[in-house]
Amino acid sequence: MATTHAVAPAANGEKEPKSFWSDGYGWKSWLLTVDHKRIAILYLVSVVAFFIIGATFAALMRLELATPKGDVVDSETYNKLFTMHGVVMIFFFLVPSIPAILGNFLVPLMIGARDLAFPKINLLSWYIYVVGGALTLLAAVTGGIDTGWTFYTPYSSTYANGQVALAAIAVFITGFSSILTGLNFLVTIHKMRAPGLTWFRLPLFIWAQYATSLIMILGTPVIATTVFLVALERVFRIGIFDPALGGDPVLFQHLFWFYSHPAVYIMILPGMGVISDVIACFSRKRVFGYSFVAFSSMAIAVLGFMVWGHHMYTTGQSAYASMVFSVLTMLVAVPSAVKVFNWMATLYKGEIHLTTPMLYALGFIGLFTIGGLTGLFLGIMSIDIHVHDTYFVVAHFHYVMVGGMVMAFLSGIHFWWPKMFGRMYPEWWGRFAAINIFVGFNLTFLPQFVLGFMGMPRRYHYYPEEFAQLNLLSSAGAALMGAGYLIIFVYMLWSVKFGLKVGANPWKATGLEWKIQSPPTTHNFESIPVVDEEAYDYGRGHAKHGKEASVVR
Amino acid sequence: MWKNIPLLPESASTIAGEYDLLWWFLVGLTVVFTALIFVGVLVLISVYRKTKDSPPATQIEGSILLELVWTGIPLVIVIGIFAWGTALYMRHSKVPENPVEMYITGKQWMWKGQHPNGTREINNLHVPVGRPIRLTMTSEDVIHSYYLPAMRVKRDVVPGRYSQLWFEPTKVGEYHIFCAEYCGTKHSQMVGRITVMEQDEYERWLSGSTGEAPEVAGKNLFESMRCASCHPVEDGQTMIGGAPARGPSMVGLHGREEELKGGAKVLVDDAYIRESILNPMAKIVAGYEPVMPTYAGQLGEEQIIQLALYIKSLKKKDGN
Amino acid sequence: MSADHSHAMPPGVLPPVSHHFEDLAQQEESEKLGMWAFLVTEVMFFGALFTAYTVYRNLYPEAFMLASSSLDWKLGGLNTLVLIVSSLTMALAIRGAQTSNRKVMLGNLVLTMVFGATFLVVKYFEYAHKYHVNLMPGPTFDVAAFGEHGPQARIFFSIYFAMTGLHAFHMVVGLILMAWIYKKAAAGHYTPMRYVGIENAGLYWHFVDLVWIFLFPMLYLLGAHTSGLAGGH
Secondary structure, eight states, X not given: OTXXXXXXXXXXXXXXXXXXGGSOOSHHHHHTOOOHHHHHHHHHHHHHHHHHHHHHHHHHXXXXXXXXXXXXXXXXXXXXXXXXXXHIXXXXXXXXXXXXXXXXXXXXXXXXXXXXXXXXXXXXXXXXXXXXXXXXXXXXXXXXXXXTTTTOTTIIIIIOOBSHHHHHHHHHHHHHHXXXXXXXXXXXXXXXXXXXXXXXXXXXXXXXXXXXXXXXXXXXXXXXXXXXXXXXXXHHOOOSSOGGXXXXXXXXXXXXXXXXXXXXXXXXXXXXXXXXXXXXXXXXXXXXXXXXXXXXXXXXXXXXXXXXXXXXXXXXXXXXXXXXXXXHHHHHHHHHHHHHHHHHHHHTTOOBOOOHHHHHHHHHXXXXXXXXXXXXXHHSHHHHHHHTTBHHHHHXXXXXXXXXXXXXXXXXXXXXXXXXXXXXXXXXHHHHHHXXXXXXXXXXXXXXXXXXXXXXXXXXXXXXXXXXXXXXXXXXXXXXXHHHHHHHHHHHHXXXXXXXXXXXXXXXXXXXXXXXXXXXXXXXXXXXOOOOSOTTOGGGGGHHHXXXXXXXX | OOTTOOOSOOOOBTTHHHHHHHHHHHHHHHHHHHHHHXXXXXXXXXXXXXXXXXXXXXXXXXXXXXXXXXXXXXXXXXXHHHHHHHHHHHHHTSOOSSOEEEEEEEETTEEEEEOTTSOEEESEEEEETTSOEEEEEEESSSOEEEEEGGGTEEEEEOBTSXXXXXXXXXXXXXXXXXXXXXXXXXXXXXXXXXXXXXXXXXHHHHHTOOOOOHHHHHHHHHHHTTGGGTSOXXXXXXXXXXXXXXXXXXXXXXXOEEEBTTSOEEEOOHHHHHHHHHOTTSSOBTTSOSOOOOOTTTSOHHHHHHHHHHHHHOOOSSOO | OOOSSOOXXXXXXXXXOOTTOSSHHHHHHHHHHHHHHHHHHHXXXXXXXXXXXXXXHHHOHXXXXXXXXXXXXXXXXXXXXXXXXXXXXXXXXXXXXXXXXXHHHHHHHHHHHHHHHHHHHHHHHHHHHHHHTTOSSSTTOOOGGGGGGHHHHHHHHXXXXXXXXXXXXXXXXHHHHHHHHHHHHHXXXXXXXXXXXXXXXXXXXXXXXXXXXXHIIIIIXXXXXXXXXXXXX
């Protein structure tokens, strides 16, 4: 590891400064903390717990799907498995992971603030998350739900068995956690930047969090109201979504996707922020076309609100409405492509270090490209008609969500791990697991594109014989990918206690978070820093050769 | 084991060819761009990988020209494929003349089909090759989706409304019917076979069945539900005692434009008839009083279809 | 969203700034922006219901008119008046804080709470009446009185209760907030130098009023009472 520098903390005989870890040890010091870093750790533990639960559901599903016959669980159980997998992974892992863990930890550090604007609300958001999660698990063990994470009416509101109302309330509650996080970030980024830290000096991670926060506070209330109506419909038969009572079940789909499509960008945008920071650091270069990358996040956030109808081409919505949704969907591809090209250009003439976070970031670029391009298929009306609700869709969104978002999450976690814990993870195992996951992931989801084109519908417990081999291949890949996650889990736990101790800036990265000790003190900064440099000012360290930064025109 | 694995869906309808053309174009586009990115990344990291004596990174701010290029090129490409895909969609949404009309009712967890002559089948559908088939579909419970992968068509089947789907099979054979919208416990068993037959074979298959033609069933229903006490079914018919009919005549009604109270116009089609039976107050024909009771809960979806077909069969006598 | 660590103090002395803010100006700006962002999410909350209302009103205009006629526009109008006046007293309370006129501030806060409570009492009587005539969603929900329009009237009342219920919930939260603000105001927390807390509470209060200003015509007035069935049951 060329860039890792072990630092003996007591080199000059002084006592190691207190970090936020040693600021109180009792359970109260954690459960009543208002320190954004401790709340991030609370989130880390609970989000990882939910990831393990969601992954277990996925493992059982892939086990079942290894053969065409339903021989592991019965249909009802299988349906509950994919529902819980979706609900847990989306609402309790993908949405909160990067914002609530890395965002909570890093937003104040990166902008030179002592905490988020509303520390108590930040803690409240974690408690809401935990209550929502507990209710979801309660729903799972007291009868489960089998509606799919999409809760489509009238199945969910009238016909489904199980704890739909409870699960809907759980999702409703969890929504507030997301709203409060978004609100906190929005205000913090607007009002608490250190002197000199102008908008265009911000790390792109902050830009991405900002765009995400906008979607969180604008979109989440709509899904909250919508699932609440589903719960009311179930309990009181209010008739809003029930065609037997004059209601319109398709209205639910409009309201649902009005949030749930932008929610996709809640999941992926923060990941793009991570990738920008990691690639800049390990290319030792400023991100190419900084302002274009920043504005592309905002463009994605805005366009994301206007494309929900592309989930509904087969419902019989007007062809002209579909056309508008289709063309807007196509436009989302443009800012996404701009990001990918800028990241590649950042590599050009860089000084590339293939560390674990960098491997994940490069994996992200490739897999997100596939995920994005296959999204075009689904945005085109005529093509979507055939592959809508098939495994093609499943493969597409897993390429974006797992190939994109999970890769970005792992990249970010590895990158900022030394900042959070003051210790390094084992680099060899890190790279090993990264390659393992990359191969396993592709093995799992590439065959599903083919399955989808052949017509295999999603959410099928039994499936025709001709899909057997590809499904088996997919299940094998899932096992490999699962092993990769397990390796990470083990060595990360190990490193907390035994990892190599590191100093403030083991990666020699730019950014305010690397200028303070690892792990930081409770108050982050002794005095608020004054910023006089651009973001990603990697040229500075090479003043001898590189200060005459060339500008390509 | 890996020799006979099918990797492509059957192509058995008139639109499948055009569909697949755009499909493979998109696949090509995806492969080219993905390869570009993967190879690009691999080349860049092997050239610029940090070694002992590699030069420090060259700081590059960015390039407006490059940004414009890689904003512009994707923009042109996506607008192009949008235009292609949309043109295809619009072309395929026009139903050809004189399709064979069939009726599908979805129900947890089966597909019930009705042929023009009354033949019914469950989870199967027999259709003649080389003729456009139009399915009019509704659901008795939750949302389903009728999916024929070999025909490249799919349409949600929504309770409370009719949706339509058409295709023209080009190849004799048996293909999958899937339910594509998750609909409950046995969603994955809500599947069936569509059998495409030669025209004469289809005729033979049809004549072997003993079903009551749906319009005959509809006529019987019309009488047993006493619809005729308000709605004339013959030209110039009056009610008992010579009083004028309380409801609009059914003769020549289907396919006509009716003027509503308040001046709006409505085309009388299957959906309007269904609405008038279940929710008579929704659209009152001008000149009549809102007196019709609702039949919601008394008639099933299949019976409503039969009534609609009966009303459709009541043409004007003077050959119009 | 007011200061975390502020304590009672004599007027004119600057309150302490929360540990993580640089200065009071930064803290106040953050608190204000936070409140505005919160109100934006509130708009989206109600937005989903407004969408549902619009869709069904277009689908079933007659049923909505009929069902709307069974609401008592006089009570709704009274409540509208009550809320508008409460907004005025709220604004006066803030003015009291700005001019360090303790009497005006506290008096108007009390008035605001009284008006808010009045609104809820009137709403209670409206709900109770609906319950007695079986027009409240639940086991006794019965829309037979609307004959052919029954099922659609059912949707109207569902939306009516969802919207006014959510609004009434906001009123309850508002009252609790006001009681808390009163406590802090009485303890001397709000001074001409620092009154963001009461100002933010006022923003919330005005927002809740504003929602009602939309709900009242939509639910009670639009097209109702014109179909010869005016006057309710």
